Amino acid sequence: MKPKTMVILSGLLFSFCFGFLSCGMPEGQWKGTIEEKDGVTFVKNPQEGIWDEEENHEISVQKELQIGQSEGPEEYLFSYISDIAVNSKGDIYVADRKWTEVRKYNKNGGYLMTIGRKGQGPGEFQGLGVLSVDSDDNLIVYDWRLGRVSIFSDKGELIQTIKELMPEAFLAPFKIIALDDGYLLFGTMVDSLKMFHEFDSDWNHKESFIEYEFIDNKEFEKLHLNFSPGNCFFRTNGDILYTKDYCDHKIFLYKNKELVKVITRESNIKKPYEVHMFHDYKKAQEAAKKNDYNLGHYGRGTHFVGNAFLMSLGVFQLSDGNIIHFVSPYVSKEVFGFDVELYNPEGKLLSCSRLGENLHYDVRCKDSRDFFYAVQSDDYHKVIAFRLKY
Helix, strand or coil, rough: CCCCCCCECCCEEEEECCCCCCCCCCCCCCCCEEEEECCEEEEEEEECCCCCCCCCCCCCCEEEECCCCCCHHHCCCCCCCCCCCCCCCCCCEEEECCCEEEEEEECCEEEEECCCCEECCCCECCCCCEEECCCCCCCCEEECCEEEEEECCCCCCCEEEECCCCCCCEEEEEEEEECCCEEEEEEEEEEEEEEEEECCCCEEECCCCCEEECCCCHHHHEEEEEEECHHHCCCCCCEEECCEEECCCCEEEECCCCEEEEEEEEECCCEEEEEEECCHHHHHHHHHHHCCCCEHHHHHHEEEEEECCCCEEEEECCCCCCCCEEEEEEEECCCCEEEEEEEEECCCCEEEEEEEEECCCCEEEEECCCCCEEEEECCEEEEEEEEEEC
């Protein structure tokens, strides 16, 4: 059968008609405030950005590439995409957790090779989790089930296997960054609220730093402490941009592991979630069904149901220095927005635009061309590459 969707190259626009040329617009009058407190700069933005009052000015999305289809050759069929990584040449790595393999495509979406298979031997996987690339374009793969890291060359050859990354503590990374002299993992560790975990070049744990700060319900957030790969962005100078998964309208900037700036924005959404706790599983399910809750976390003896009002889909910095924050606000019982907040390098809000509704984009990474790579999983799993224009 002919494929319904293969690789769609640049020039195609989203069906909801996005697109206009990027340009350096002069900034109007900013209505926020900047305050200094205890060595931290607080940039407080109003709900509307500088550009939002300008006529015919908005942010748009242009779709550049799609990899994946509902029918056709196996190399373009995905079951469950767990992560995406892009190397310096623009080659795209896609991890499929169900097929337990990593597929490599060129920058135009052409299939190149498959790396790994199911198993526990060298170069094999049990639970594909996180992908990354280092400065030599080596592929770094973290296996959730085996708790180990496998490193492959650009040609797909196994270079190294690091067994039991942290045998004394369960570590669940959501992102791996290759440093000049080691690695930095972003994620959770048992009995710790530290979010960043530094390793040396031999993968020995050095330290963990930056503790998670609770938003509202400590018990819920402890049990459901969760991140997405887009929740943090590492600048080339080592600075870290970070947002919480349940977004509380804050972007944090860390320099040398210390908080130096907090960027906030006023909003009609006053808190990112509300939950109700149950110890009876059936009662929790009944409450969720009766009230049409969109949030449910069912644990061992403790269950939370409620509503999520605002989720962060990723924070990034573009080559022009502007900061991008993708968010998903609750619009109605059946509608979630896909919005983008654009800040200048100082943290002043330029614009907040709605890019779509119920657009299921899980933004994973960005390349040197300012192309964003996301998993779209509405009807079938696929990789979408897009860029913003403003």
